[in-house]
Amino acid sequence: xxxxxxxxxxxxxxxxxxxxxxxxxxxxxxxxxxxxxxxxxxxxxxxxxxxxxxxxxxxxxxxxxxxxxxxxxxxxxxxxxxxxxxxxxxxxxxxxxxxxxxxxxxxxxxxxxxxxxxxxxxxxxxxxxxxxxxxxxxxxxxxxxxxxxxxxxxxxxxxxxxxxxxxxxxxxxxxxxxxxxxxxxxxxxxxxxxxxxxxxxxxxxxxxxxxxxxxxxxxxxxxxxxxxxxxxxxxxxxxxxxxxxxxxxxxxxxxxxxxxxxxxxxxxxxxxxxxxxxxxxxxxxxxxxxxxxxxxxxxxxxxxxx
Numbered sequence: 001x002x003x004x005x006x007x008x009x010x011x012x013x014x015x016x017x018x019x020x021x022x023x024x025x026x027x028x029x030x031x032x033x034x035x036x037x038x039x040x041x042x043x044x045x046x047x048x049x050x051x052x053x054x055x056x057x058x059x060x061x062x063x064x065x066x067x068x069x070x071x072x073x074x075x076x077x078x079x080x081x082x083x084x085x086x087x088x089x090x091x092x093x094x095x096x097x098x099x100x101x102x103x104x105x106x107x108x109x110x111x112x113x114x115x116x117x118x119x120x121x122x123x124x125x126x127x128x129x130x131x132x133x134x135x136x137x138x139x140x141x142x143x144x145x146x147x148x149x150x151x152x153x154x155x156x157x158x159x160x161x162x163x164x165x166x167x168x169x170x171x172x173x174x175x176x177x178x179x180x181x182x183x184x185x186x187x188x189x190x191x192x193x194x195x196x197x198x199x200x201x202x203x204x205x206x207x208x209x210x211x212x213x214x215x216x217x218x219x220x221x222x223x224x225x226x227x228x229x230x231x232x233x234x235x236x237x238x239x240x241x242x243x244x245x246x247x248x249x250x251x252x253x254x255x256x257x258x259x260x261x262x263x264x265x266x267x268x269x270x271x272x273x274x275x276x277x278x279x280x281x282x283x284x285x286x287x288x289x290x291x292x293x294x295x296x297x298x299x300x301x302x303x304x305x306x
Contacts, residue, residue: 001045001046001047001071001117001119001120001121002039002044002045002046002047002120002121002122002123002124002257002260003046003047003048003074003116003121003123003269004032004033004035004039004046004047004048004049004124004125005032005048005049005050005051005124005125005139005142005143006030006031006032006033006050006076006124006125006126006127006129006139007028007030007031007032007033007050007083007105007127007128007129007135008028008029008030008032008033008048008050008052008061008082008083008105008128009029009033009079009082009083009085009100009105009191010026010027010028010029010057010060010061010082010083010084010085010277011026011027011028011085011087011297012024012025012026012027012030012084012085012086012087013025013026013027013087013297014087014088015174017073019069020285024079024086024087026057027215028060028061028064029085029245029246029297029298030083030105030127030128030129031126031128031155031157031246031248031249032048032050032124032125032126032127032169032249032252033048033050033061034128034184034246034249034298034300035124035126035155035252035253035256036048036065036068036070036247036253036291037064037065037068037070037258037298037300038249038250038252038253038254038300038301039070039225039257040065040069040255041069041253041300041301041302041303042071042253042254042257042284042288042300042301042302042303042306043066043183043257043303044120044253044257044260044261045260046068046069046070046071047070047071047073047074048065048070048071048072048075049074049075049076049104049114049142050075050076050104050105050108050129051074051075051076051078051080051104051105051106051107051108051112052072052075052077052078052082052104052136053077053078053079053080053081053082053103053104054077054108055079055080055081055082057081057084058077058104060209061082062075064135064278070209070258071143074116076104076108076112076114077104077132078104078105078107079104080104080161080274081099081102081103081104082103082104083098083099083103083104083105083106084098084099085097085099086098086099094229098162100132104179105129105135106129106132106134106135107110107134107135108134108135108138109134109135109137109138110134110138110141111196113138113141113142113145115152119135120146120150121150121151121265121266122150122151122152122153122256122259122260122265123142123143123146123150123151123152123153123258124153124154124155124252124256125139125142125143125152125153125154125155125176125180125216126154126156126157126252127155127157127161128134128157128162130156130169130172130173130176131159131162131163131164131169140145140172140175140176143179143180144178144179147151147179147180149267150168151181151182151190151259151265151267151269151270152179152180152181152182152269153181153182153183153184153252153255153260154176154180154182154183154184155183155184155185155189155248155249155252156173156176156185156189156193157186157189157248158173158188158189158192158193158248160192161207168247170193171267173193174193174209177206177209177210177211178209178210178290179210180210180211181193181211181212181213181267181270181271182211182212182213182214182215182255182256182270183206183213183214184214184215184216184217184248184251184255185206185213185215185217186216186217186219186248186254187199187214187216187217187218187219189267190203190216190251194206197289199216199218199224200226203216203224203226204226205226207226207228210226210282212270212271213225213226213227213270213271213278214226214227215255215271215282215285216249217248217251217285218236218291219236219244219247220236221235222236222286223236223251223282223285223286224233224282225278225281225282227273227278229276230274230275232275232278232279232282233282234279234282234283234286235286236286236290237286237290239288239290239291239294240264240294241291241293241294242294242295243293243294243296243297244261244292245292245296245297245298246292246297246298246299246300247289247292247293248289249298249300250285250288250289250291250292250298250300250301251285251286251288251289252285252287253282253285253288253300254281254284254285254286254287254288254306255282255284255285257284258277258280258281258284258285259273259277262277262280264277284306287306288300288301288306290306291305291306300302
């Protein structure tokens, strides 16, 4: 099982009623939640670990996971509310109002972490759940606890506008990357974290921190993968873009699903990733993300669609 560990929330998207009144419609979302959904739809054994609420929105999230074949048996359910993100569009640009205080997701604490069954072969971390505490501390503890025995992948998915203590956040991400086998970063995230330079040189810096493979996405330009011995690049698919919500999350699932199906999603396997496997991972990641961006919202494809 590939266990995605991080935020799940409800995106409240703006709509108009039949009377032309402003309204909001709830949609399940969250970066790590999206990756779990995409993994399940791509046919990989998928699980989800987060703080989930017992309220109606929490049930909506669990229902979406189950429908996509994702187990939420390891999720920590409480009667705290679900995180809500109200979206406002002005001239096509989205701004967000987050309601996250004392929510089930944010208040996941290190002492809440469950023991993991042997079937968990890899853990995926990332998103805004790493910004705030106690959830950020919980996920960092889980990563550190499991890194010696299971494959770890992280996508920080940096959102500077959500970060209130940049120094602390950078330190946490640096520690977590240093314990991860697989690191995925957008080109923007890579430069935000490590400064100016070529993508290959910056990826080399990440490899120097201990990662086995670094995956870098560049939107319409495609994606690349770097190891100590290889650099592989795949072009993006040409599609009509509706929006880019969930594209990177879907890419992550494509990478992990490929490694699982290739039988290399274990410590020895990721330590000797070959160029052919890296290319296949990039190709599925790019193909799956292309489907996601061709339709509204974070709606990852099923295996039959890629």
